[in-house]
Amino acid sequence: MKAIPKSVTAVTGIALALALAACGTGEEKTSGTGGDRGTERREGENSADKALKAADPLTTLKAAVVKGAQQNTYRTKGKRKSADGEFTSEGVYQVKPDAAEMKDFGPKTEDTPDGLSHIIKINDTMYGNTAAIPGKKWWTFDLGGAKAKEQAEPFVLMAAALATTGDLKSTGVETAGGRRAAHYQGTVVVSELSAYKGDAMKDKDRDAYVNRLKDQGLERITLGVWVDGNGLVARTEEKGKGSKGDYSTTDDYSGFGEPVTIKAPPASETAGKQESMEALAKKK
Template identity: 25%
Template structure:
């Protein structure tokens, strides 16, 4: 399986890897003014209380040896009654090529179902969906698959916003309407080394490696009157390549339905698929 372009992987890592001091610019929570750093902390806390949401995502990468790349899609997430995520990627471009048909992944517990024309061809499968247990994926034979699944599986609203709490220069820059909600716009940067310390310890080394060439990541956060993050953007650079990621969040704590695909459409992911020749 081909590797994602460096800037594309960099952007995905910044999004999914996912408390600090800051400038004294203020935002507003209801009628209460908060220092910008405190407002970001409050937003991270509220994000951690969310049990379900949906999000629209766009990641653009430019420059670098592999050329431009883009990922565009949506996510539906729930933490109760069990952890489940449904990720649809309508557009996937890397190495200057489009992935035909995009991809979709459904995570329920420790099981992942993947629908991808490219992966189906690569694995020699006969059914549209492939199923695998995260714990059963071989560390060597399925490393490329596992890397992508780990990134998608670790995506969560709380982790994304928590990265921002390590900022030392965050400030409020105005108010805007996002998704029909009035929000306060905050802007700043967060240091990668410190951000790695606030995420899941099992993912710290992965984040450091993927963002090893980036000292600071620029971010913008739009939080509503309840401190819920309505929009987050992240951007950074690596050896002349850049990434820009935008996530729009909605449907907080609303009922969602995430179900496995029909059994007759599902086959098992081979443990050692034949080389793709790429």
């Protein structure tokens, strides 16, 4: 029999503590006032928080990376500040078969006259809302397998990156994404992460996250990851300042494993790949 990894044990321990907190001792009370029940509920919540707070940060993050990689669907809600402006966003994602639908709400531009950027991805084909093609509402672009196969989802990348930091710490238990979660924080230095070799992060995931930070002109960020009692990432937060100015993201995660429906836009409203490329070329 294979030994159970410490990371799995950590998540199991948290889940068990939460279950015990929710169920109490198993003895059923036959009488009691509303005040008694309120006290019991608060005690259960306190026990759950204590279990989250007591968990080892590194072990918990490594376990969250493993469990996060097992999730096939999830949803996000977030906000972002970068050189391009301030945005709020929402998305729904499916790992296999590969599909996603993302909406960004931000500044009004020529490309997004109403401030909405709406992207739908089905396997290697991406669709985006547009006002640039007469008679059409969507453009089409062939990614041609541009996304690295088996690359981890963003929240998994961030949990793994945080696990590599030298100043990793727990800052307490908070409500994130609508549920109680342990908040872990550390500093990611891009040059140090680029050279990282260890079991907390795969090389291809490390390179993907490093490239993402470099694209924003960042040399270091403060990274926060919240992990709930089920061992799943509830929230991620990045904050930094680089050559392109201030940068920050906050995303809440929910709906892990729930059914999702992601469809391509109506063909009658969608420009073909050639028409889309020609329209893009004219804009340049």
